[in-house]
Amino acid sequence: MTVPSPRRWSGQAIFMGWATLVAVGLAAPFVVYPVFLMNVLCMALFASAFNLLLGYTGLLSFGHAAFLGSAGYVAGHAAKAWGVDPLLAILAGTAVATVLGFVIGSLAIRRSGIYFAMITLGFAQMVYFLAVQLPFTGGEDGLQGIPRGRLLGLVRLENSFAMYYLVFAIFLVGFAVIHRTIHSPFGHVLRSIKDNEPRALSLGYDVDRYKLLAFVISAGLAGLAGATKALAMQFETLTDVHWHKSGEVVLMTLLGGMGTVLGPSVGAIIVVTMENYLTGFGDWVTVIIGCVFVVGVLAFRRGFVGEALNLARRFRS
């Protein structure tokens, strides 16, 4: 499956894109329920972080929930039990996910393809087990009533608007890191590894080290999303470390378009919206989402954003 990489967006186009993104993000909570938006933004960041691996390095991780969830638990615990500053709680969660990413990544990148996916899944199952067993996670109940606290001791985040803008700022930072990583000397090496790993190796690149760094960045940003989400939603449960979540992020990324900058976010909007508005259907939600996924991927092989870019490219040439 080749992804049409949009060649050479002009600086102006990129600026306009960012300006639009910021404007929409700033206005959104006046139109849509902020808590819902925060959930969307966190999942969008999660999927974008995942896409750095799948879409830009060619690695399919099937255990990314481990990073989302562990960061959520750590941030939630830090905020609830220790009462630390919300930013510090988020940083703590992110740091734990990053370290976990290094540990899991170092072992997983020794294999490729399906074996890589299975190793990440195996580790994620261990993290799930820990989340069930460890006392501080609250087991089946999870962590409830996580206080959002005061940002830097000043801004009360119990106000959903204040919290929303913090989440939006974090999303933008995470998104910017991903965007820059893709368009960096490092990102170019990643793309070469995705395109043709033996060739990259024959040019003298220790491909495993590049994959590992990509994995660690991806895990860290997935953790950032999870930690932020725990504070925004004020709870953290086993759902976030469950393998369903690891599957869901694959779904979002493919639906929106892997290897495109905006695709995973679009996929996250679609999936979270469906989950939100279809809750009345109970267990049928997964069936409906499954159908949408199958139809979406069959009809739009490159994902929604991927197909749109492809169309745009054909019009231009």
Added chain:
Amino acid sequence: MPDDLILETRDVAKEFLGFVAVAGVSLKVKRGSIHGLIGPNGAGKTTMFNLLTRFLPVTRGTILHRGEDVTRLRPAQVARRGVVRSFQISAVFPSLTTLENVRIALQRPLGTSFRFWSPASSLSVLDDRARALLGDVDLQDLADVPAGELPYGRKRALELATTLALEPEVLLLDEPTAGMGHEDVGRVAELIRRVARGRTVLMVEHNLSVVADLCDTITVLARGSVLAEGTYATVSADPAVREAYMGSAA
């Protein structure tokens, strides 16, 4: 004179689950030569390349580069020592442009390849050199085309330009003219002759006129063993070679 030899294998062997692909080959590649490695399909030529570049571990034997033992190095380390291979099937980075393909090779010595925080525009200092390398293989007009869209012969030319960007000391070329039309074959052969100046080339090639034309020394491999060695005249007169190679493949 050991430093006369740039690459040497001593009784190198490779088995795949009991199947002997290379059965104790001792190869001596002289510095500055164009050395041909020929033999029928399945003789173990590509496997030898995989062993020399450490893409596969040897089952037995020693590999020396400039007299130093490189048998246990990582593949990327061998590449960084200047022993660079090409592949039997064309190996480009299809989603990168032609220019970016060459730049990937130029980029590593810059030492910024782990910088995920630097803008890609920091790589544009390499563009002039990349264009010059593309010019050497007549690809300068296709600099902004994704490599995946190039016709086959042009991909092979791009692959060569990318390899040359590393300024390798030893070039290992696995069937550089395979699948090419007549014109492209002549062009690539000429290019190899040109780039071989001041370097060493070890090439696997099925096109015997190219081999006869370019190679100073030829090693004939059959069923994982060396059958004959010498100039084209010597090996092509060898009855065992005629039997195993010309007889079956040509």
